[in-house]
Amino acid sequence: MSKDQYIIEKNGNKYEVIIGLEVHAQVLSESKLFSTSATKFGSEPNTQVSLVDAAFPGMLPVINEFCVRQAVKTGIGLNAKINKKSIFDRKNYFYADLPQGYQISQYKDPIVGEGSVVLDLPSGPKTIGIERLHLEQDAGKSIHDLDPGSTLVDLNRSGVALMEIVSKPDLRSPEEVNLYIKKLRSIMRYLGTCDGNMQEGSLRADVNVSIKKVGTDKLGTRCEIKNVNSIKFMQMAIEYEANRQAELLEAGNTIEQETRLFDTKKNQTRSMRSKEDAHDYRYFPDPDLLPLELDDQFIENIKKDIPELPDQKKNRFIEKFKLTPYEATILVSDLNTSKFFEKVIKKSDVKLSANWITGELFALLNENNLEISESPISPENLSKLINLISDGTISGKIAKTIFEIMSKEDKDPNIIVEEKGLKQESDPKALEDLIQNVLSSNEDKVKEYKSGKDKLFGFFVGQVMKESKGKGNPQMINKILKEKLNG
Amino acid sequence: MAHLIDLTLSELVKKIKSKEISSKEITSAYIDRSIKSKKLNTYVEETFEEAIKNSEKFDNNPSFEKKLSGIPLAVKDLFCTKNVKTTASSKILENFVPTYESTVTQNLWNEGAILLGKLNCDEFAMGSSNETSHFGNVISPIDDNLVPGGSSGGSASALAAKLTPATIGTDTGGSIRQPASFTGTVGLKPTYGSCSRYGIVAFASSLDQAGPMTRDVKDCALMLEVMSSFDTKDSTSINFKRPNYFSDLNKNIKGKKIGIPKEYRVDGMPSEIENLWEKGKNYLKDCGAEIIDISLPHTKYALPTYYIVAPAEASSNLARYDGVKYGFRADGENLIDMYEKTRSQGFGDEVKRRIMIGTYVLSSGYYDAYYLKAQKVRKLIKNDFDNVFNNVDAILTPSTPSSAFKIGDKTNDPVSMYLNDIFTVPVNLAGLPGISIPAGLDKNNYPLGLQVIGKPFDEQGILDIAFSMEEKINFKLKTNDWWIK
Numbered sequence: 001m002s003k004d005q006y007i008i009e010k011n012g013n014k015y016e017v018i019i020g021l022e023v024h025a026q027v028l029s030e031s032k033l034f035s036t037s038a039t040k041f042g043s044e045p046n047t048q049v050s051l052v053d054a055a056f057p058g059m060l061p062v063i064n065e066f067c068v069r070q071a072v073k074t075g076i077g078l079n080a081k082i083n084k085k086s087i088f089d090r091k092n093y094f095y096a097d098l099p100q101g102y103q104i105s106q107y108k109d110p111i112v113g114e115g116s117v118v119l120d121l122p123s124g125p126k127t128i129g130i131e132r133l134h135l136e137q138d139a140g141k142s143i144h145d146l147d148p149g150s151t152l153v154d155l156n157r158s159g160v161a162l163m164e165i166v167s168k169p170d171l172r173s174p175e176e177v178n179l180y181i182k183k184l185r186s187i188m189r190y191l192g193t194c195d196g197n198m199q200e201g202s203l204r205a206d207v208n209v210s211i212k213k214v215g216t217d218k219l220g221t222r223c224e225i226k227n228v229n230s231i232k233f234m235q236m237a238i239e240y241e242a243n244r245q246a247e248l249l250e251a252g253n254t255i256e257q258e259t260r261l262f263d264t265k266k267n268q269t270r271s272m273r274s275k276e277d278a279h280d281y282r283y284f285p286d287p288d289l290l291p292l293e294l295d296d297q298f299i300e301n302i303k304k305d306i307p308e309l310p311d312q313k314k315n316r317f318i319e320k321f322k323l324t325p326y327e328a329t330i331l332v333s334d335l336n337t338s339k340f341f342e343k344v345i346k347k348s349d350v351k352l353s354a355n356w357i358t359g360e361l362f363a364l365l366n367e368n369n370l371e372i373s374e375s376p377i378s379p380e381n382l383s384k385l386i387n388l389i390s391d392g393t394i395s396g397k398i399a400k401t402i403f404e405i406m407s408k409e410d411k412d413p414n415i416i417v418e419e420k421g422l423k424q425e426s427d428p429k430a431l432e433d434l435i436q437n438v439l440s441s442n443e444d445k446v447k448e449y450k451s452g453k454d455k456l457f458g459f460f461v462g463q464v465m466k467e468s469k470g471k472g473n474p475q476m477i478n479k480i481l482k483e484k485l486n487g
Numbered sequence: 488m489a490h491l492i493d494l495t496l497s498e499l500v501k502k503i504k505s506k507e508i509s510s511k512e513i514t515s516a517y518i519d520r521s522i523k524s525k526k527l528n529t530y531v532e533e534t535f536e537e538a539i540k541n542s543e544k545f546d547n548n549p550s551f552e553k554k555l556s557g558i559p560l561a562v563k564d565l566f567c568t569k570n571v572k573t574t575a576s577s578k579i580l581e582n583f584v585p586t587y588e589s590t591v592t593q594n595l596w597n598e599g600a601i602l603l604g605k606l607n608c609d610e611f612a613m614g615s616s617n618e619t620s621h622f623g624n625v626i627s628p629i630d631d632n633l634v635p636g637g638s639s640g641g642s643a644s645a646l647a648a649k650l651t652p653a654t655i656g657t658d659t660g661g662s663i664r665q666p667a668s669f670t671g672t673v674g675l676k677p678t679y680g681s682c683s684r685y686g687i688v689a690f691a692s693s694l695d696q697a698g699p700m701t702r703d704v705k706d707c708a709l710m711l712e713v714m715s716s717f718d719t720k721d722s723t724s725i726n727f728k729r730p731n732y733f734s735d736l737n738k739n740i741k742g743k744k745i746g747i748p749k750e751y752r753v754d755g756m757p758s759e760i761e762n763l764w765e766k767g768k769n770y771l772k773d774c775g776a777e778i779i780d781i782s783l784p785h786t787k788y789a790l791p792t793y794y795i796v797a798p799a800e801a802s803s804n805l806a807r808y809d810g811v812k813y814g815f816r817a818d819g820e821n822l823i824d825m826y827e828k829t830r831s832q833g834f835g836d837e838v839k840r841r842i843m844i845g846t847y848v849l850s851s852g853y854y855d856a857y858y859l860k861a862q863k864v865r866k867l868i869k870n871d872f873d874n875v876f877n878n879v880d881a882i883l884t885p886s887t888p889s890s891a892f893k894i895g896d897k898t899n900d901p902v903s904m905y906l907n908d909i910f911t912v913p914v915n916l917a918g919l920p921g922i923s924i925p926a927g928l929d930k931n932n933y934p935l936g937l938q939v940i941g942k943p944f945d946e947q948g949i950l951d952i953a954f955s956m957e958e959k960i961n962f963k964l965k966t967n968d969w970w971i972k
Contacts (some may be wrong), residue, residue, distance in 0.1 A: 019684050049585060051586075055807040055812070056587070056812075056813070057567060057575070057580065057585070057688045057689070057860075058585075058589060058684070058685065058686040058689060059685075059686075059805070060684060060720060060721050060722065062719065062720060063722065064719075081963050090803050092802075092849070094806065094809060095810050099807060099811070099812055100807050101803070101805075101806020102806055102808050151822070153811070190577055199505060241864060280850055281851035282802075282803070282846065283849075284799060284803070284849055284854070284858060286725075287692035287693035287800050288689075288692050288723065290722055290723060327646065343859055460790065
């Protein structure tokens with residue numbers, strides 16, 4: 001058992017947590033799964049609704065080929081089996097925001113079968129199995145708090161294409177769930193199949209949690225926490241749920257299979273419906289749609305379209321640029337970050353670029369809560385700054401000052417160096433003069449040094465730097481000082 | 488005027504094109520007669536004023552190159568018609584006015600036809616006697632107190648009573664062919680995928696097909712030619728080369744092999760029907776066709792299979808009528824209460840019965856025993872037909888096991904009502920084309936029909952066979968206008 005394993009401990013009994021996720025990812029597409037209505041987020045209510053979406057009599061669904069393409073693309077990105085024949089089923093239930101009285105989904109025969117996702121844990125890589133991916137329609141939205149007397153319905157989302165990605169119960173901790181969601185999102189963003197925007201609901205998940213005593217094989221009864229829309233809430237829900245289940249077992253109770261909701265105000269899960277009250281969805285193949293059949297050529301064409309994915313890019317960064325796995329993982333986790341990095345290193349030192357992006361730039365972005373696509377410093381200018389360091393024009397310390405200026409105004413660092421006179425002093429003659437001045441005005445310290453107080457060397461460097469107003473080339477100062485003092 | 492309404496559709500088209508008569512003359516004649524025939528209760532929505540205007544518009548600027556130039560037509564109220572109330576004869580859609588047009592009706596208007604009004608039918612096309620309509624039962628012009636059949640009962644009655652020169656219906660288990668048979672008219676159910684389902688109020692999606700109902704086979708070919716089209720708005724529409732059914736129609740069926748399935752000789756079938764079937768065979772022989780005995784061994788399972796598959800699909804198709812978006816809504820304490828009240832008040836008994844059966848057979852624990860098994864049997868029934876079509880070109884059967892019955896005779900016995908569809912249902916389950924033509928009369932002088940079943944997409948084949956038989960049979964529909972005061 002490794003040190004970083006997530007364990008719930010109650011009365012000295014240790015429980016392992018078993019987690020499986022059903023992620024609902026909105027397909028990035030201009031139009032809906034079975035109609036031509038637009039899918040733009042945040043539009044006026046009921047402005048993106050066709051007769052099909054509102055389930056008018058005699059209206060029929062027609063599959064949007066682009067959404068099929070997106071699902072296949074995602075399946076390939078998850079190293080999954082693409083099923084050449086899949087079937088759309090009707091999932092029947094009544095709700096005000098479900099105009100048809102059924103959701104068109106895929107039940108027994110999904111478009112994508114088993115696949116996998118690799119997580120980069122501190123202890124090494126871990127493979128999470130994917131059970132399946134299927135296409136389905138989203139429902140509309142019921143709004144209960146706008147009119148005191150009634151519920152209002154917005155059908156803009158009705159019929160929007162979702163990919164439901166079901167993992168195997170391979171996740172073992174809230175942190176693994178965090179990494180899994182981020183990895184999934186990263187893959188889909190690389191592929192352009194889902195924007196992964198959790199605030200807008202483009203990515204949400206049902207979380208299945210069960211616990212089992214460490215050392216035993218017997219799986220516990222699982223509870224499903226419905227529709228959690230942020231990673232933080234997923235983690236909190238798992239933590240709460242695992243502890244709740246452990247407490248139940250410790251008190252001699254059994255866990256009932258049920259569907260629960262996460263209350264984001266109380267940070268608790270609560271029962272939504274028991275197994276007995278579970279809906280009978282009466283799934284059956286939708287007679288309005290023929291089985292979806294894909295030919296080899298269709299799949300091959302999509303394969304040709306698959307860009308370099310995070311894992312491949314990471315390996316390339318490690319092999320080609322000699323980055324550490326840690327650096328590479330960080331740089332590839334977000335497609336835009338990796339693009340930024342690759343722009344910077346076109347003309348700059350790789351190692352320095354990696355350090356500056358993961359260090360200074362990330363700190364700056366975090367501080368201002370910005371995405372890398374919104375970076376105040378362009379990759380071109382960052383590259384120039386790094387080159388000024390590499391060729392000795394400025395020191396690392398000056399570079400940070402310039403970076404600070406650039407963060408407020410995205411200016412060519414060469415110009416900043418010129419304007420502010422920040423160019424590094426590397427002229428041996430000038431440095432020698434500076435050093436001589438410092439030594440002359442500190443004769444007592446020179447004596448002390450010479451009598452064995454080696455530590456004073458740092459003091460002299462500092463004084464020279466100060467005299468040069470920080471512009472002295474540190475390597476040269478070191479070299480000349482040593483010659484003078486030891487000579 | 489009497490002369491005008493006695494002309495067949497193809498004769499009318501000819502006379503309009505030769506400018507012997509105007510669209511307005513025809514339209515007015517049908518409207519006059521329709522107004523006098525209210526007793527039959529065929530129309531649920533009349534668009535007479537608009538029809539007159541449209542006929543005038545046509546006459547002022549006629550386009551004779553179209554296939555139905557200036558022809559007035561009433562259609563079954565299951566087809567959505569833009570800006571004209573479409574109810575499916577249900578209270579739940581009582582005031583529903585679509586903003587769109589079904590593909591099939593659009594095809595009619597594109598060829599110059601003019602809408603006369605919407606015709607009564609069984610509620611959501613569920614019924615075999617037109618007695619389940621929210622707007623009351625339809626009376627057959629054949630006899631007072633006689634049902635016209637169903638579900639396209641309003642269409643059959645209006646056609647037989649000469650309130651429209653031709654009409655269209657939908658057929659899920661016999662809803663075109665059975666009423667055609669009961670009223671001495673011609674009705675054709677095309678191959679599944681031939682006519683678009685877009686804009687037709689759905690009953691059972693895998694079985695529903697629109698088709699023509701006409702006075703003779705020629706008219707039937709003409710109507711089918713206009714109705715049938717490939718439609719990308721219906722995913723089950725099939726893109727095949729559609730012949731010119733009307734101009735290609737011919738009586739040369741020499742050497743055609745016609746199968747006679749022994750399983751259609753059911754217990755209790757009146758001898759008149761047996762005799763009629765026998766006559767039909769002889770007519771075909773006279774035309775040079777060869778008669779071959781065949782077996783469709785799974786026929787006896789067709790009706791139970793149908794009454795699982797159709798209600799299952801219907802229970803889901805009708806879920807959208809929930810009072811939320813359009814149609815009838817009953818007030819309720821909360822959402823669930825509103826659903827329950829809306830649906831209990833909005834649907835009639837037969838529709839509720841089928842929703843309940845359908846919900847039951849799809850329920851977890853029963854799905855495998857009913858729905859799944861029914862799908863397997865459906866495949867066997869289809870295989871039966873595929874097998875015999877290796878040896879025969881078409882199949883001849885009676886259209887129904889009996890002639891029309893009295894209003895109210897079977898309303899309390901749903902199973903005996905369902906048995907009416909015994910010869911038509913297998914054709915829907917297999918997705919094949921079938922045509923019913925009038926072939927004779929029973930002892931009460933009620934019409935009886937014969938059905939010709941064809942290979943997939945061979946509408947032309949069964950039309951040609953029906954065309955040949957029609958000449959030999961020489962059936963004349965006689966009504967004495969008893970319902971007109």
